[in-house]
Amino acid sequence: MAASPGGFTAQLNFKLGRRPGGYPMRNQLGLDLGVRKRRRLRVEASSDRVGTSRISCCCSDSVVPIRRSSGSGKSIEKSEDWRFDPKKSSHSHSHRVRVHASPALPFASPQSPFASKKEKIYPRCTPRNSGPQSRDTPPRRDTGIANEEDWGISLLNENVNESGTNEDGSTWYRESGEDLGKNGYRCRWTRMGGQSHDGSSEWKETWWEKSDWTGYKELGVEKSGRNAEGDSWWETWQENLHQDEWSNLAMIERSAQKQAKSGTENAGWYEKWWEKYDAKGWTEKKAYKYGRLNEQSWWEKWGEQYDGRGSVLKWTDKWAETVLGTKWGDKWEDKFFAGIGSRQGETWHVTPGGERWSRTWGEEHFGNGSKVHKYGKSTTGESWDIVVDEETYYEAEPHYGWADVVGDSSQLLSIEPRERPPGVYPNLDFGSSPPPPSDDSPEDLPSSQ
Numbered sequence: 001m002a003a004s005p006g007g008f009t010a011q012l013n014f015k016l017g018r019r020p021g022g023y024p025m026r027n028q029l030g031l032d033l034g035v036r037k038r039r040r041l042r043v044e045a046s047s048d049r050v051g052t053s054r055i056s057c058c059c060s061d062s063v064v065p066i067r068r069s070s071g072s073g074k075s076i077e078k079s080e081d082w083r084f085d086p087k088k089s090s091h092s093h094s095h096r097v098r099v100h101a102s103p104a105l106p107f108a109s110p111q112s113p114f115a116s117k118k119e120k121i122y123p124r125c126t127p128r129n130s131g132p133q134s135r136d137t138p139p140r141r142d143t144g145i146a147n148e149e150d151w152g153i154s155l156l157n158e159n160v161n162e163s164g165t166n167e168d169g170s171t172w173y174r175e176s177g178e179d180l181g182k183n184g185y186r187c188r189w190t191r192m193g194g195q196s197h198d199g200s201s202e203w204k205e206t207w208w209e210k211s212d213w214t215g216y217k218e219l220g221v222e223k224s225g226r227n228a229e230g231d232s233w234w235e236t237w238q239e240n241l242h243q244d245e246w247s248n249l250a251m252i253e254r255s256a257q258k259q260a261k262s263g264t265e266n267a268g269w270y271e272k273w274w275e276k277y278d279a280k281g282w283t284e285k286k287a288y289k290y291g292r293l294n295e296q297s298w299w300e301k302w303g304e305q306y307d308g309r310g311s312v313l314k315w316t317d318k319w320a321e322t323v324l325g326t327k328w329g330d331k332w333e334d335k336f337f338a339g340i341g342s343r344q345g346e347t348w349h350v351t352p353g354g355e356r357w358s359r360t361w362g363e364e365h366f367g368n369g370s371k372v373h374k375y376g377k378s379t380t381g382e383s384w385d386i387v388v389d390e391e392t393y394y395e396a397e398p399h400y401g402w403a404d405v406v407g408d409s410s411q412l413l414s415i416e417p418r419e420r421p422p423g424v425y426p427n428l429d430f431g432s433s434p435p436p437p438s439d440d441s442p443e444d445l446p447s448s449q
Helices: 115-120 403-408
Strands: 040-042 066-069 077-083 098-101 160-165 171-180 186-195 202-211 216-227 232-243 248-260 269-277 281-292 296-306 312-322 325-336 340-350 356-366 372-378 384-386 394-395
Touching: 248 403, 269 403
Parallel strands: none
Antiparallel strands: 040 394, 066 098, 077 098, 160 171, 171 186, 186 202, 202 216, 216 232, 232 248, 248 269, 269 281, 281 296, 296 312, 312 325, 325 340, 340 356, 356 372, 372 384
């Protein structure tokens, strides 16, 4: 695993203070956090978006949307009804699409309700020489990026290469080591895994921490597995601390990728999550999701960006299709600064014959808290352009920001780099930043590692 440090002009020096009980004090870091009190911007009452709706494409426990031609007007927990009531709006249309959640995919293993939080997610290793416990459960959908404490990463301080056989005939192995490189690069790692006595199921997991003399620090996990039914899964998680090469601000980035595939039917899903935070409050979050169940496939992308000075951008794009050619989707975008901004979106549907229906809508917010301009139209001829008395409401700051991620990254911040000899300085690389990760839809789910 190669290190990926950005350029630096100074080493990052995080010093964690401790409260009674061992919790890190967020205001005793060796830098100016620039943390401000979270605030909500309310200019006057939340407005209903004319013609807006959502698709429940990705719910927890592996559910998928099923399109129905009709349905009730009531929204329940795992279904949503796209319906526009002509009695409530002069701009409505009788067209409706219902998105319904099917039962969970069969390869989502249940968890014991009596297990602790860490045991439910990832069981810890047993003591040395007794073999690691099996981690044969796939990741759960729509759970975002876990905090480092949920992984229970505990690297060994010595090189280990051991293996064994359990009483039931299953086998296990555990390895650990340290890789060194230029510029003070060090990677400490632990690998473990096992398989059943007949080889029909297996699991693998790797933990690592990286550092170098520029101040770059990284903590990560990769796991994969398969069971006797042919179900397979793969998951990776990492967080890193570095100094931005342009602003010289400390930055923390977190990411996660997850996937699972059924061994008995044409079903599976994939998710990619990433977040970026800097010490002045700039925050960016994105997610990309894809899934399928037999004849249906669905996709979802969303993003949030806060510049730390009150400017906010949020967007979502969801769509789904069947093998027969039916397609439907919904997307929207919000842009706000100092109470002034806009919202716009589109809901659409395409029949197998290629006939397309869509409704677009928009809102203008002037910052005075009393007037909102709403407009829109559809392919069936409806249109509206009105000004209404409504308040403007949006989140001016992220619900989880720089102070939160610093407080949840004590293990990352405590990584100790190699000692730098006197007179030796880090090789700083101020090359251009790498392009952002691609979130294009894969033709097929990535294979298990």
